[in-house]
Amino acid sequence: MAVGTHTAGGGLPVRAAHMKYSTGVARVINSLLYRYTLGAVAEWRYGRILLLAGVPVVWMLMMHIGPIYEMLRISLLSSYPPQPGVEAEFTFDNYALFFSEKLYWMPLLRSFIYASIATAVTLVVVYPVAYYVAKVVATGNRSRALLLLLAPFWAGEIIRIFSVIMLLANRGAVNVLLREIGLTERPIQMLYTSFSISFGLVYMVCLYMLLPLYSAIEKIPKSLLDASADLGAGPFTRFRRIILPLSRDGIVSGCSLVFLTCMGVFAAPILLGGPTTSMFSETISSFFHGASSRWPAGAAFAMIMLAASLVTVGLFMRVVGGSKQRTF
Numbered sequence: 216m217a218v219g220t221h222t223a224g225g226g227l228p229v230r231a232a233h234m235k236y237s238t239g240v241a242r243v244i245n246s247l248l249y250r251y252t253l254g255a256v257a258e259w260r261y262g263r264i265l266l267l268a269g270v271p272v273v274w275m276l277m278m279h280i281g282p283i284y285e286m287l288r289i290s291l292l293s294s295y296p297p298q299p300g301v302e303a304e305f306t307f308d309n310y311a312l313f314f315s316e317k318l319y320w321m322p323l324l325r326s327f328i329y330a331s332i333a334t335a336v337t338l339v340v341v342y343p344v345a346y347y348v349a350k351v352v353a354t355g356n357r358s359r360a361l362l363l364l365l366a367p368f369w370a371g372e373i374i375r376i377f378s379v380i381m382l383l384a385n386r387g388a389v390n391v392l393l394r395e396i397g398l399t400e401r402p403i404q405m406l407y408t409s410f411s412i413s414f415g416l417v418y419m420v421c422l423y424m425l426l427p428l429y430s431a432i433e434k435i436p437k438s439l440l441d442a443s444a445d446l447g448a449g450p451f452t453r454f455r456r457i458i459l460p461l462s463r464d465g466i467v468s469g470c471s472l473v474f475l476t477c478m479g480v481f482a483a484p485i486l487l488g489g490p491t492t493s494m495f496s497e498t499i500s501s502f503f504h505g506a507s508s509r510w511p512a513g514a515a516f517a518m519i520m521l522a523a524s525l526v527t528v529g530l531f532m533r534v535v536g537g538s539k540q541r542t543f
Contacts, residue, residue, distance in 0.1 A: 309515035431465025
């Protein structure tokens with residue numbers, strides 16, 4: 216890269232106003248169009264801030280806030296999609312439908328129960344794994360260990376769900392193993408039950424628990440553990456007084472991600488559950504099937520689930536992660 220310079224009054228070389236590039240982008244960088252448009256913005260301090268913040272802001276507006284706003288708008292309409300000769304009116308009837316029909320309460324409650332159980336089980340199962348990778352595995356091998364743990368998640372969601380089906384089916388791997396070792400003579404019904412949904416949810420979302428926990432545990436200084444051991448603290452005391460409090464941020468983040476994901480999961484309950492284990496996401500989807508005119512009701516139910524999930528997670532974060540000085 217060649218930079219033009221000239222000598223100022225004090226004899227010091229001064230960088231030229233516009234840098235000269237010798238690479239393939241020179242024609243673009245040195246063009247008048249770039250210089251007086253994007254280049255002018257980049258040379259301005261606040262322009263650089265705008266360029267850096269513009270992409271994530273636009274992404275948030277278009278991919279997150281925008282769809283939620285549109286869902287909220289549709290939930291307040293009397294009819295949608297638009298139909299010729301029918302004028303949509305502003306109404307709260309779609310929200311009133313949920314509170315007036317107890318039929319819709321049970322799927323939402325069931326979703327909360329499954330999401331809570333899956334979150335608790337995932338935390339108990341994944342925490343030792345995250346601790347082992349973060350503190351027991353040698354530093355140079357941690358990336359390989361994480362890669363092995365993340366490899367199954369390279370497959371699509373549907374493929375992983377069908378792998379659970381092959382494990383829990385009447386002729387699946389689990390029942391075959393139980394028969395071979397003589398624990399049972401007949402297949403145990405595990406599919407299309409509460410167990411299969413819980414098992415599938417834990418398998419589907421454990422990644423969202425693993426990474427926050429690993430990140431939090433890996434940052435705990437080893438010197439604290441060594442010092443507590445020198446002072447006579449046993450393994451359980453070290454875990455209760457040092458490891459668990461210092462990994463609280465990872466626990467809160469992981470549990471929040473897992474709970475929110477389980478609340479909105481759709482494919483797993485359909486493929487792994489039965490008629491008595493339907494979740495609220497299936498209820499919402501029923502309003503959007505085909506050319507149904509009940510989209511506003513489905514949008515209202517989706518907003519109710521979103522609000523209830525966020526309130527629950529907010530309370531959880533407040534109780535568990537609110538006080539940094541609280542000891543376990």
